[in-house]
Amino acid sequence: MKGIHVNVTVTTNSWGNWAGTASARPREIAAPSGVDELADLITRTRQRDGRVKAVGSGHSFTAIAAAADVLVRLDDYRPPPVVDTSTGEVTVSAGITLKALNQLLAANGLAMPNLGDIDAQTLAGATATGTHGTGARLGGLATFISAVTLVDGTGTVRRFTREDPELNAVAINLGALGIVTDITLRCVPAFQLHADERPMPIQQVLEEFDTLAADNDHFEFYWFPGADRALVKRNNRDGQGGRLSRFRGWVDDELLSNQVFGLMCRLGRAVPRLVPAVTAISARALSARNYADRSDAVFCTPRKVRFVEMEYAVPRAAYADAFDGLRRAANRHRVIFPVEVRVAAADPLWLSTAHDRDSAYFAVHQFQGMPYLDYFAEVEAVMRDLGGRPHWGKLHTRAVADLGTDYPRMADFIALRDRLDPDRIFTNPYLQRVLG
Numbered sequence: 001m002k003g004i005h006v007n008v009t010v011t012t013n014s015w016g017n018w019a020g021t022a023s024a025r026p027r028e029i030a031a032p033s034g035v036d037e038l039a040d041l042i043t044r045t046r047q048r049d050g051r052v053k054a055v056g057s058g059h060s061f062t063a064i065a066a067a068a069d070v071l072v073r074l075d076d077y078r079p080p081p082v083v084d085t086s087t088g089e090v091t092v093s094a095g096i097t098l099k100a101l102n103q104l105l106a107a108n109g110l111a112m113p114n115l116g117d118i119d120a121q122t123l124a125g126a127t128a129t130g131t132h133g134t135g136a137r138l139g140g141l142a143t144f145i146s147a148v149t150l151v152d153g154t155g156t157v158r159r160f161t162r163e164d165p166e167l168n169a170v171a172i173n174l175g176a177l178g179i180v181t182d183i184t185l186r187c188v189p190a191f192q193l194h195a196d197e198r199p200m201p202i203q204q205v206l207e208e209f210d211t212l213a214a215d216n217d218h219f220e221f222y223w224f225p226g227a228d229r230a231l232v233k234r235n236n237r238d239g240q241g242g243r244l245s246r247f248r249g250w251v252d253d254e255l256l257s258n259q260v261f262g263l264m265c266r267l268g269r270a271v272p273r274l275v276p277a278v279t280a281i282s283a284r285a286l287s288a289r290n291y292a293d294r295s296d297a298v299f300c301t302p303r304k305v306r307f308v309e310m311e312y313a314v315p316r317a318a319y320a321d322a323f324d325g326l327r328r329a330a331n332r333h334r335v336i337f338p339v340e341v342r343v344a345a346a347d348p349l350w351l352s353t354a355h356d357r358d359s360a361y362f363a364v365h366q367f368q369g370m371p372y373l374d375y376f377a378e379v380e381a382v383m384r385d386l387g388g389r390p391h392w393g394k395l396h397t398r399a400v401a402d403l404g405t406d407y408p409r410m411a412d413f414i415a416l417r418d419r420l421d422p423d424r425i426f427t428n429p430y431l432q433r434v435l436g
Contacts, residue, residue, distance in 0.1 A: 015055060015071055018120075019308050020368060021395065022063035026071035033076040035149075035157055035181050042179070043155035045070055046425050053428055054179045056125030057097060059118065060393035061309055063430045064129065064175060072179060074124070079182065083108045088187040089146060094124035094180040102296035110187040114138040114218070115299035124180045129393030130172045130353055132361070133299060134220040134342035136213040139354060142171040143347045146186045150178035153421030157181075169350045169409070169416050174392055176431050177420045193218075193298040194241040196234045198288035205230050209319055213343045218299075222338040225330035226276060227283035231338075235299075241292030253301050262305040265367040268336040272370075275334035282338075307337055310376045311363035311391040312383035313353035316343065319360035325382030326362055333375040337365035350409035353389040363394070392434070400436040 016023040032038040045052045053067035054074065074095030082091040085108055092101060098119040105111050114133040121131060123141075132140030147161045148170045158178070160167040170177060205212070205221055212219045218235035264282065268275040292298075314322045319341075326339065340363040344354045353359060364379050366372035376395060380388075389406050390396035404410040414435060421427075427435075 015058075015067065017058035017060060017063075017065075019061050019306060021061050021308055022058075022066050024063075024066040024068055024071070026067045026069060028070045029073065030070055031073045031076045033078075035077075035151065038072070038077070038179060038181065039151045039155045039157055041070070041072070042151055042153065042425065046153065046155065046423055049423070051425055051427065052179070053426065054124070054175060056095065056122030057120050059121045060125065060129055061395045062393055063428065064393060065125070066428050066430065068428070074122075074181070077181065083110070085109060088189070089184055090187050091147070091182055091184040092123065094183050095122050097122055098126060098300070102300070105187055106190055106294060106296070109190050111190045111295045112141070112185070113144060113188050115141070115296060117299060117301055118303055119296065119300040120303075123183055125393075127171060127183065128173050128175050128180070130349075130351065130391060131393065132342070132344050132354070133218065134344065134361075135218045136343045136358070137217075137345050139345050139347040139349075140172075140352065142349055142352065144185050144187070145171045145183060147182075147184035148180055149182040150180045152178040153423055153425045158420070166416055168348050169413050172349050172351045172392070174351065174431060174435070176417050176426055176435055178426065191237050191295050192239070192292050193235045193295045194238050194290075194292045195298050196236075196241075196290050198232055199229045199286040200232045202228055202230045205232055206320060206323060210316075213316075220340065220342040222340055224279045224283040224338045225327070225333075225335045226279055229283060229286065231286045241290055243293055244289070244291040258302065258304040265305060265336050265370075268334070269367055269370050272334050275336050278336055282336075306368040307365045308368065308372055308395060309363055309365045310380065310395040311340075311361055312380070312388035312396075313344070313359040313361050313391070314383060314386045314388045316358040316360050318386045322360065322362055322383060322386055322388070325385075326364070326379050329375065329378035329382060330364070332378070334370075335364075335375060336367050336370065339364055350413050351392070351407055353391060355389075355407065355409065359389075361391075363391075399433050403434060 014025050030041055051069040053065055054072040055065045077093055079093055098121055114135055116131050116133045127142040130140055149159045151157050160170045202223055216234040217237055221230045221232045223230040264278045268278045342361040344359050346357050347354050390398050
């Protein structure tokens, strides 16, 4: 299957993630080409009391995929996709990248109902960590799963479908229940998105937040700390708008968003006292654009400027308090990257950040190589006070001792983990911290 290969640093004896925040030197790197080969690898690893972790494209900021013993890649596992255009159900290898998945779906007249803004992740990695897009009536990527096949910690191949209550645990599994090999998705007919992007006063955005979320299929905004305005993005399936010219698309998404912004970030990192000026210029440079394109082309944009990120989900009703506290924290630090705010509908997935509640998401970033720990800690304190739940693939300091109060099905998930991985061969230091 074309496009399954991923961009992550893996040499014969080392692994590192995209952001440079996690690394490992596994004893062995394995690339099984079939489910039976993977099951045999897991069985042998269990027999010698070893540990095994699957790695995707390395786009998680946490060390959730770090492996000290056996690191597994699914690059060589390439079963032919199964596409049912009558039902919209599509079964693919868990190691396929979202970019390749989107291409496959488009070729068959289908699309994902919602996506985040990066398509470099593998499908297994994106769903296992709770990756999401934005939309008050839509859930994250894992909510579109209708079946999962995995090899558990005993080497047993298991398939979970919508008839199995455990699918709500397996869909967002943190890599703690097994190695996922195949995923079936409920897709929708391909659609065009009309994108309306424009700067608005930040106070107006906050006052109209609920209306903007309700009136648009996909609503989000970006705010540079210290600025008095934000870039509001509204994407709708209304059939309006025309395509951007290739030149305008290159100027906006490559030249300005990557090359020029990257240069400004490097300037701010080299001369920290210039950060307020840089962010002020970035905020003033926000401009409007209006266009339409295939849905995944609107959802996903190239990200070449490397950064670190933390994201929390709070109850939708707490969005104003969350932003107010975040703004106070951000204004105390030299932050060169914007804050991203999104929304999502409640869902039943056990470890979802939107489990049983409509949610507002606050993502804070900092340019790679710049101080971020104190900034993130202050924002995290704000979010925790509001019942915030951390994104599993992004930086946070939470541990199992206090996560159970924010994830009501945590104990059920751990009980299922006891059944599927009784010897904890899929654990690592990150999972020990958040799951025990």
